[in-house]
Amino acid sequence: TQLLEQSPQFLSIQEGENLTVYCNSSSVFSSLQWYRQEPGEGPVLLVTVVTGGEVKKLKRLTFQFGDARKDSSLHITAAQPGDTGLYLCAGYNAGNMLTFGGGTRLMVKP
Amino acid sequence: GAVVSQHPSWVICKSGTSVKIECRSLDFQATTMFWYRQFPKQSLMLMATSNEGSKATYEQGVEKDKFLINHASLTLSTLTVTSAHPEDSSFYICSAIQVNEQFFGPGTRLTVL
Numbered sequence: 001t002q003l004l005e006q007s008p009q010f011l012s013i014q015e016g017e018n019l020t021v022y023c024n025s026s027s028v029f030s031s032l033q034w035y036r037q038e039p040g041e042g043p044v045l046l047v048t049v050v051t052g053g054e055v056k057k058l059k060r061l062t063f064q065f066g067d068a069r070k071d072s073s074l075h076i077t078a079a080q081p082g083d084t085g086l087y088l089c090a091g092y093n094a095g096n097m098l099t100f101g102g103g104t105r106l107m108v109k110p
Numbered sequence: 111g112a113v114v115s116q117h118p119s120w121v122i123c124k125s126g127t128s129v130k131i132e133c134r135s136l137d138f139q140a141t142t143m144f145w146y147r148q149f150p151k152q153s154l155m156l157m158a159t160s161n162e163g164s165k166a167t168y169e170q171g172v173e174k175d176k177f178l179i180n181h182a183s184l185t186l187s188t189l190t191v192t193s194a195h196p197e198d199s200s201f202y203i204c205s206a207i208q209v210n211e212q213f214f215g216p217g218t219r220l221t222v223l
Contacts, residue, residue: 035214042114042203042214043154088153098144098212103153 003027004091004101012107016078021087021104024071029091032065032072033098037086079108112138112208116215123194124223130190131218133160133204139184140206145177148201148217160187160204194222 004025013019023032031050035043047056049065049072056063060083062075072089089101113136123129133143141162146154158179159167166179178190187206191198199222205212 040201040217040219042116042205042216044214045211048211098156100146100154100156105151 004089004099006087006089006101006104008104009102010105010107012109013079015080015108015110017108019076019079019106021074021076021089021106022071023073023089023101025091026070027091027093028069029093030069030096032069032089032091034063034072034074035088035090037088037103043086043088076106079106081108081110084108112136112206112211112213114204114206114213114215116202116204116218118218119216120219120221122221122223125195126193128190128192129194129220130188131202131204131220133187133189133206133215135185135206135208135213138206138208140187140208141184142207143181143187144205144207144212145179145187145189146203146205148203150201154203157189162187191220194220196222198222 007022033048034046037043047063052067052069054065060077064073084107087104090098115134117132143160145157147157148154156169157172160179160181162181162184168174181187201217201219203217205214
């Protein structure tokens with residue numbers, strides 16, 4: 001079983017602060033995705049990264065895929081209360097199965 | 111993007127009863143759907159892969175006789191939690207694949223009293 005470890009598990013910050021969430025594995029993934037989930041809802045896809053070293057930006061969110069395709073990071077600039085939620089990384093292995101990380105619960109206080 | 115729905119959104123049942131949860135792909139056909147379970151403050155754990163017209167593939171540790179999966183059509187998969195117990199209380203989420211991307215349903219919260 002390929003495991004994805006996310007850190008931190010929980011993060012509480014003030015509005016306007018920056019933060020980085022990490023997703024690490026000892027295994028190589030063909031692609032890696034980041035999702036955001038709000039309470040009582042299903043996860044919503046934010047981004048998919050495929051190429052080692054790839055960097056994608058989505059407004060104030062910056063996603064990076066490690067060169068070896070074993071890790072990824074999500075950086076949020078100037079966090080806002082609307083960013084509050086559970087952030088999940090998930091990786092596709094060679095068998096096209098999606099494995100989720102443990103999640104990072106973010107709370108942004110106004 | 112593609113839309114996946116689940117019904118019901120939430121259900122409360124007595125211990126020992128069976129509960130059926132539906133997962134539908136609304137605007138596309140899905141030969142493969144996935145069922146996940148999510149406990150409070152935890153991540154999604156894959157329970158099984160539902161294949162249209164064939165038996166589901168269950169992850170290790172998931173009892174196939176307790177969690178019955180039926181994928182009778184290209185737009186509908188059902189998960190039946192049989193003889194539910196309080197420890198089965200959880201958030202059940204399905205997903206369906208379209209063009210190599212998974213789309214998730216809104217989830218079903220099951221509470222077993």
